[in-house]
Amino acid sequence: MSTKNLDNFKESGDYIQSLERGLQVIQAFSQRHKSLTVTEAANLSGLSRPAARRILLTLEHLGFAESQNGVYSLTAKVLSLGYSYLSSNNKWSIAQPIMTEFVRQTEESCSISILDGKDILYVARVFTKRIMSINLDVGSKLPAYATSMGHVLLANLPEPELETYLDTMDFQRFTDKTITNKEEMREKLQEVRDRDWGGVDQQFEEGLRSIAVPIRDRTGKVIAAINCSAHAGRISKKKLREEFLPLLRTTAEQVGEALESGNRPTY
């Protein structure tokens, strides 16, 4: 389908609005909203109360949600939707051995993410030991503005998209160091663009610092970001920049090449 057709598609008879709404309601559940009443689900997903109610009842019937006294929560079955992607078209698994080699050399964790709305979405991850207080499996999301991979991905957005992002961003202060205003963010992203790498030092979580570089396709287009995250008490900013950054750049290049050749049709 061409881009033009995609734009008009919502008005076409082929569009299934209730499928969009159903997926919206699933995505309304989050760390902040672990369980939802019909009214809360309606408010969060911008639907009418009756529409949200029918969707929650259907999800419950299908085993994707459960309810107690009118409060709904998701079930583990929702995970199996993500698995449909992981098992079918997970092109990022090709990066796993390359990332493992990076982790072996640095003894620090390595992740790849892409931009999904205002968040970065983890698509591959190799870690040594858990250093963060939250679980960051593949499929996890973090706000782009507070992460090194987010900075790299935002810095490489087309200008109008970036402006929309900055204009509609709802900055949250995770630590003393989190960047929480548009102007400061714009400056930071210019710096990231100029030197072609991103770094955050305890902007998302105390004790955690990370650096990230872009992964590019053959044409030079940024398709993802790759990072190295480390315990701030163990790895200095100097070590990250001088020792790990060159290694991370090589890793990013190798992943980019592997993705290209992995995608190349065989003749």
Next chain:
Amino acid sequence: MSTKNLDNFKESGDYIQSLERGLQVIQAFSQRHKSLTVTEAANLSGLSRPAARRILLTLEHLGFAESQNGVYSLTAKVLSLGYSYLSSNNKWSIAQPIMTEFVRQTEESCSISILDGKDILYVARVFTKRIMSINLDVGSKLPAYATSMGHVLLANLPEPELETYLDTMDFQRFTDKTITNKEEMREKLQEVRDRDWGGVDQQFEEGLRSIAVPIRDRTGKVIAAINCSAHAGRISKKKLREEFLPLLRTTAEQVGEALESGNRPTY
């Protein structure tokens, strides 16, 4: 909603069939079916061609699928659906520190899964190093009949449900040792029930053996299975049974208790 109402719900005006169909189409993608034409998606999900086409077009419009020359594949955005569960109602994360302690003591991997249709669905996982040829992140599924956790979960099904499972099972031979007939399976499950643990030795993958025990709630009901999987060349069956099994039973009890207290309302 009571069970009775759930049964009648599909006939009620509240049921949204297109949401069920949309989720079916997402789940039609798998390792065997990495990309699908409209006709293939229709066949796999039991839908008409026009219905499957509208769903795929809608998924593409929403960014959950992409197409090239009429062949559809899922995008990483599908992962974010699973994340809605992981970040909101992931009661299994409470098991993580207990499993980590088991892994520290045994230096082998530990997982928890539940039954999802004919498969086991991984809901928590702590591993030392990757020993399997496939990626088994949280959200992954494996056929219940070929895994130790599957044996434990099947052995604890009510008799009629187990019979339906066995009658409709489509056994696949993964290795020389895979159990592929109903009678042999029934006997194996009786053994698992009697001794209250399951074990497979290279029935799913060469070089991989594992043991599993049930996780029970306060009433004694089996709510999940927990396993220890190890490289067959490194860990003998005897060691698994005599050293790791007692430790795994203790771990299972601790997880059961943690789940109960984690779910207990605070007064």
